[in-house]
Amino acid sequence: MMDLINCKECGKLFSSAGPKVCPDCRQSEEEKFEIVKEYLWENPNSTVKKVNEDTGIDEDLIIKFMREDRLASEGLIIDYTLECKRCGAEIKTGIFCDSCRSKMISDFNQGDEPEEKKKKKGSQEMFLKERFKRNN
Secondary structure: OOEEEEOOOOOOEEEEOOOOOOHHHHHHHHHHHHHHHHHHHHOOOEEHHHHHHHHOOOHHHHHHHHHOOOOOHHHEEOOOOEEOOOOOOEEOOOOOOHHHHHHHHHHHHHOOOOHHHHHHHHHHHHHHHHHHHHHO
16 A cells, blocks of 8 residues: 655655655656766766765755765765764765674564474463462
8 A cells, every 4th residue: 555645855745655755856866866976977086065066966965875875985075974873883875884784684684583483482481481470
């Protein structure tokens, strides 16, 4: 089921199961991404501020492209520090550092125990709880 939401950019109501921007704004964003990508191809090692000044593309949008792993800091001289949303470590691209990403994947995978193990673990816990209650 798709929900109706308002676009974060223009406020227009649209049906979405994914991005929080409407198709029109998404298309506009893609066009801006292509402009930034072309600019960096022709002007490597530019700062975010310089890209903004020369292309008119908002600095926040350029940083968003970096967070989405669409632009890596190798093409930019970062005058803005991206930080891991979990631990605060400085990162070049994305939302999380490699260490936090690995830890979250590991934690997530531990939650995928087979049903037999979960039942066995649960029944042992129940048995011990009952045993302690009887001894008191």
